[in-house]
Amino acid sequence: MNASRSAGFANKTTLFLIAGALAAGLGLTLAQKYFHAPATPAAAPAPALKAVRLIQPARALPDYRLTQADGSELTPATLRGHWTLVFLGFTQCPDVCPTTLADLAKAQKEWERMPAATRPRLLFVSVDPERDTPQILGDYAHHFHADTLTATTAEPALHDFAQSLGLVYMKVPLEGAGYTMDHSATMIVLDPEGRQAGLIRPPLVPADIASDLRLLTEQKR
Template identity: 55%
Template sequence: MFNRKIGVILLVALAAGLGLLAAQWFFGGKSAGAQWPETQAVTMFAKPRPLPAFSLRQSDGTQLTSGELNGHWTVVFLGFTSCPDVCPTTLAELAQAQKQWQALPDGTRPRVLFVSVDPERDTPTRIGEYAHGFSTETLAATADVPALEEFARALGFVFMKVPGAHYAENPQDYSMDHSANLAVIDPQGRMAGMIRPPFQPRAIASDLTALTKATAP
């Protein structure tokens, strides 16, 4: 029988495999590559990696496609609204960072994108209400499972549905295991770095502010 322990083991194995690939993108230190300012929380890649085309459904019902992230630094977090601990904690920490970069111009201000990997329960309306409870500026989106898997894979992330003890009797008895790292997307829509927990809002805000100023037109 599939249980949570097996799910966690599989998730760790998948993450480890992707971690080996991700290691090829890094070049030592927090700020890899001379084109970036020194960072504290963000591990920058030596060379930003273009993302394949994607399309997600935003909380307002519109589509979020690749090009719409251009012009801003974007922090991407995968989660789900029924998450008991990691998701609300992370979104609360990111909301603290958002307050600290609020003074930056709207046209270049960093964004936070929350992507639900639980489309079975998380409607666009629900994810919008959830994310905006932490910050009204947070973008919230989801998609069907194949599209979410492709998007997560492009970021080097994984997620998995983990049935609970009573899943056979109650199909709603399940959780979602998912990567806890944050992806950092540059103004050209390329994956440029990653933030690993534990998260430090002040350091994240400082890094994204510096990156925004360094790449402002």
């Protein structure tokens, strides 16, 4: 075979290889288009939060039944449809509880402009049912903000509820007489399905909490 014929043969071979590659690529594209399942849409990006630390995935809670200030039951269904902050405390708390409720009342003031059907909620749960009757608890919390939900229950249901959220508390005897309650200062964030979706740790910045819960509420619409 002379040089010109050899070059022509090489050129034809190259063209066949290119054509084959293009055909294979086209076939792959068509196969992906007509036979492959469509790609799963990417999850919506989480909003940029300052105070709330989200938990992924959100965790379902066991069933619970607490008693509200008006004597009615508080169950998971009571909180459904709203983002909810859960905070443990007691009415005779000397510092952390009143300070926290005062800070959260500032966030609640911001939420008053949001529709009542989706407005974030605060649930204050007393870990001292021996002294905090439902009415005493409600009167105490509503002094800070009228929208605050309150609840408590007897043992061991109260312990089970706190434990399901990863929170703790204990009775601490005082010198002489009486007692106080030590309890977690972390707040738990429940999503509109009632699942544990995040937490907030001190120190609290009311403006950041208000902004975060507004963003979360708007994202779920």
